[in-house]
Amino acid sequence: MMVYTYVGYFAAGLAVQVLVAKILKLCWIVLWRPYALIKSFEKQGIKGPSYSILHGTLPEMKTLLKAANEVILDTNCHDIAQRVQPHYNRWSAEYGEVFLFWRGVQPAIRIADPKLAKQILSDKSGAYAQPQFDHRLLSFAGNGVGQLNGPDWVRHRSILTPAFTKDKLKLMTKRMAACTIDMIDDWKNRARIADHQNITIEMSEEFKKLTCDVITHTAFGSNYVEGGEVFKAQDELIHHCVATMADLYIPGSRFLPTPSNRQMWKMENNVNNSLRRLIQGRLESAQARGNLDGCYGDDVLGLLVEASKTTNKSLKLTMDEIIDECKQFFFSGHETTAKLLTWTIFLLSLHQEWQERLREEVLTECGMGIPDADMVSKLKLLNMVLLETLRLYCPVLETLRETSRATKLGDFLIPKGVFITIQLVQLHRSKEYWGEDANDFNPLRFKNGVSQAAKHPNAFLGFGMGPRTCLGQNFAMLEVKLVLSLLLQRFSFFLSPEYKHAPANYLTMEAQYGVPTIVKPLLSK
Numbered sequence: 001m002m003v004y005t006y007v008g009y010f011a012a013g014l015a016v017q018v019l020v021a022k023i024l025k026l027c028w029i030v031l032w033r034p035y036a037l038i039k040s041f042e043k044q045g046i047k048g049p050s051y052s053i054l055h056g057t058l059p060e061m062k063t064l065l066k067a068a069n070e071v072i073l074d075t076n077c078h079d080i081a082q083r084v085q086p087h088y089n090r091w092s093a094e095y096g097e098v099f100l101f102w103r104g105v106q107p108a109i110r111i112a113d114p115k116l117a118k119q120i121l122s123d124k125s126g127a128y129a130q131p132q133f134d135h136r137l138l139s140f141a142g143n144g145v146g147q148l149n150g151p152d153w154v155r156h157r158s159i160l161t162p163a164f165t166k167d168k169l170k171l172m173t174k175r176m177a178a179c180t181i182d183m184i185d186d187w188k189n190r191a192r193i194a195d196h197q198n199i200t201i202e203m204s205e206e207f208k209k210l211t212c213d214v215i216t217h218t219a220f221g222s223n224y225v226e227g228g229e230v231f232k233a234q235d236e237l238i239h240h241c242v243a244t245m246a247d248l249y250i251p252g253s254r255f256l257p258t259p260s261n262r263q264m265w266k267m268e269n270n271v272n273n274s275l276r277r278l279i280q281g282r283l284e285s286a287q288a289r290g291n292l293d294g295c296y297g298d299d300v301l302g303l304l305v306e307a308s309k310t311t312n313k314s315l316k317l318t319m320d321e322i323i324d325e326c327k328q329f330f331f332s333g334h335e336t337t338a339k340l341l342t343w344t345i346f347l348l349s350l351h352q353e354w355q356e357r358l359r360e361e362v363l364t365e366c367g368m369g370i371p372d373a374d375m376v377s378k379l380k381l382l383n384m385v386l387l388e389t390l391r392l393y394c395p396v397l398e399t400l401r402e403t404s405r406a407t408k409l410g411d412f413l414i415p416k417g418v419f420i421t422i423q424l425v426q427l428h429r430s431k432e433y434w435g436e437d438a439n440d441f442n443p444l445r446f447k448n449g450v451s452q453a454a455k456h457p458n459a460f461l462g463f464g465m466g467p468r469t470c471l472g473q474n475f476a477m478l479e480v481k482l483v484l485s486l487l488l489q490r491f492s493f494f495l496s497p498e499y500k501h502a503p504a505n506y507l508t509m510e511a512q513y514g515v516p517t518i519v520k521p522l523l524s525k
């Protein structure tokens with residue numbers, strides 16, 4: 001009996017100690033750490049909006065975003081930072097170029113300076129790591145190469161890099177062109193049914209479908225139908241999670257069986273199980289063939305499955321890692337590319353003279369045939385227009401890192417565990433680096449290449465830079481050039497009078513009300 005009493009006291013004492021430790025930790029996270037960090041940054045001249053307990057600066061950010069979402073800009077206005085990231089605009093005007101803000105209890109520094117950006121992005125010491133995102137992001141984006149750090153990142157990046165070699169990309173050109181021709185045929189049908197020459201098409205939805213189709217074919221090859229179903233389910237999951245992203249994230253809350261969580265678990269299981277079945281199918285069909293060629297398919301899935309079979313530990317992937325990479329491939333690969341296509345058509349509709357110049361260039365280099373990768377690489381003007389679109393309407397609005405230890409950044413000392421956000425939207429339109437016409441559409445600024453376009457070679461970071469530069473950059477540029485060449489050969493584009501200029505931050509640079517565009521067939525081919 002006595003023993004039980006002692007055990008009871010001991011357990012109660014332990015529980016109290018654990019509780020006190022938890023309360024102290026909470027106080028440290030919610031009160032003391034923010035207070036100490038604010039003071040330490042103030043000493044270095046870094047200020048920012050007031051921190052509110054638990055919520056940080058999220059409430060002000062939400063209010064400003066909500067108000068900005070109501071605003072419709074003049075169609076010719078490319079000074080869009082005020083609409084897409086109004087909070088950064090407000091805070092930089094009040095506190096200067098570098099300021100401190102709070103994503104809940106998470107401290108973050110915003111920078112938009114190419115010298116600091118270069119220091120962060122070219123770092124190889126691991127001081128600036130990829131932040132560990134909350135579960136909502138990982139569930140739909142996958143814990144793949146873009147989220148990993150250290151040796152895991154090196155292993156995944158080495159396995160995936162061969163998927164994007166020049167030769168592999170050349171092979172993909174045919175698949176990309178076939179998907180685009182399907183879309184074009186659909187447009188022609190619509191024009192025929194409507195019984196008139198011009199049709200109005202909402203470009204962002206159309207390009208989203210197209211880039212999904214392309215990424216599905218490249219990722220899953222002959223399994224593209226099943227793969228397409230998986231990606232459709234993943235897209236639903238993305239939408240479900242994005243809707244809750246601006247809300248305060250309470251660690252551990254993902255385990256609570258709320259209706260929203262339950263729905264998310266169901267969707268996540270659905271995506272994971274379908275991918276598992278696809279991978280299993282590949283393994284089995286290779287086994288059935290006796291796997292004499294040692295090949296699991298010439299698509300991205302084949303490459304990943306092959307990496308699960310290798311005996312080389314530094315190039316091996318587990319089943320769960322393959323699932324994560326498939327999700328990542330879809331997440332990083334299609335929305336971004338769709339946005340680049342959409343905003344390019346928008347800018348070409350506004351600037352008819354550029355549309356004409358590009359059409360001439362395409363017809364000179366490729367005629368009316370289906371361009372191949374070599375022809376596409378000769379389209380210099382198109383390249384300039386795409387870079388200018390990426391500058392003004394960058395699909396990725398900001399890149400994020402987290403200090404893994406106390407680190408000197410320029411003249412600042414940044415403590416461990418602080419997020420640093422590089423605001424591309426602002427960096428890309430800084431008058432200091434781009435000149436007085438920073439907000440104008442002027443593709444010719446890229447005539448001598450990216451590094452000569454501004455006063456600093458890293459003032460353009462549309463695809464990032466350094467060791468973590470976009471893995472799919474060449475894939476995306478090839479796809480976009482091919483699609484636009486095929487479209488410019490066959491159609492001309494004009495903005496519909498219904499268009500409302502409302503770029504918005506929805507993980508990528510979205511057109512809030514779409515881009516309704518009048519599409520005029522050029523030839524009745």
Ligand code: HEM
Nearest residue numbers: 146332333336337340396399462463464468470471472476
């Ligand atoms: C116009 C289209 C695209 C844009 C603007 C874009 C932009 C970017 C940017 C800015 C980064 C760097 C992020 C950082 O430093 O944190 C990045 C990374 C990445 N991108 Fe892209 N991207 C595009 C298309 C693609 C495509 C088509 C794929 C794959 C098929 C892809 C796969 C990736 C991956 C895997 C990473 C992470 C690399 C790493 O951390 O090692 N991207 N992208």
